[in-house]
Amino acid sequence: MPVGNVAAILAARRASKQKHNHGYRPTPVSAAEQKRQEAAWNEYQRKVKLNKIIKAYDTNQTGKLERSQVVKLLTDTDSSTPPGTPPSEDQVDFLLKCYDKAGDDSIEASELEELLSCWHTFTEHRQLFESKLEKYDVSKTGKLSREELKQYLTDLNGGMDVEDEEADWVMKQADIMGDGELNKMEIARATSLWFAFVEKKKQDSQCCTIF
Numbered sequence: 001m002p003v004g005n006v007a008a009i010l011a012a013r014r015a016s017k018q019k020h021n022h023g024y025r026p027t028p029v030s031a032a033e034q035k036r037q038e039a040a041w042n043e044y045q046r047k048v049k050l051n052k053i054i055k056a057y058d059t060n061q062t063g064k065l066e067r068s069q070v071v072k073l074l075t076d077t078d079s080s081t082p083p084g085t086p087p088s089e090d091q092v093d094f095l096l097k098c099y100d101k102a103g104d105d106s107i108e109a110s111e112l113e114e115l116l117s118c119w120h121t122f123t124e125h126r127q128l129f130e131s132k133l134e135k136y137d138v139s140k141t142g143k144l145s146r147e148e149l150k151q152y153l154t155d156l157n158g159g160m161d162v163e164d165e166e167a168d169w170v171m172k173q174a175d176i177m178g179d180g181e182l183n184k185m186e187i188a189r190a191t192s193l194w195f196a197f198v199e200k201k202k203q204d205s206q207c208c209t210i211f
Contacts, residue, residue, distance in 0.1 A: 050109045053112060054108075054109050054112065057069045065106055065107045067096065070095070074091075074092070075087065077123075081126075087119075091122075091183075093177060095115050098176055099111045118185075122188050126184075129184050132152060136148045136149075143182055143183050146171050149170065149190065150164075152187070152190075153167055153190075156194055170190050170193050174186045174189040
């Protein structure tokens with residue numbers, strides 16, 4: 001086909017398209033739909049990020065992180081210790097016990113976000129938990145017994161007495177390793193549990209006052 005004829009056909013198509021689209025306005029997206037799209041995009045970005053982390057440390061390409069690979073990841077993301085300092089065995093055991101849902105001593109992408117969130121919270125406040133352990137570990141075992149935990153919770157409670165039942169509940173919930181004592185990471189968990197418990201107790205008290 002001659003070049004002139006091709007140009008004429010293309011020009012005609014453009015003119016027809018412009019004619020049909022003249023005055024066209026896309027239907028505005030509702031605020032709810034926009035939020036849904038943004039949430040979907042954020043979820044996609046989150047999964048991409050987690051999968052990138054898995055891919056970076058999954059050296060044998062199993063699609064998940066085995067124990068040694070988890071250790072490498074935790075080492076690289078810990079800014080509270082000198083570079084290259086690995087986590088303790090207790091810390092790795094704690095994290096795998098909490099977040100290895102399949103029980104295969106490894107972490108999948110769906111489990112990685114919560115594990116990293118817990119690890120970052122602990123490393124950011126490492127000095128605080130270490131100082132609390134040093135202060136209340138009167139038996140010098142490197143962990144808090146039930147009685148030592150009660151003293152720690154009393155401190156958090158502004159010196160007000162903590163009931164035995166309350167201390168027992170925190171111990172049961174925080175003692176992930178099930179040895180009847182709390183290590184540093186379990187102390188972090190106990191602290192979070194206690195503050196949530198106190199806040200709920202305060203809200204329940206306010207509701208009772210209103211009614």
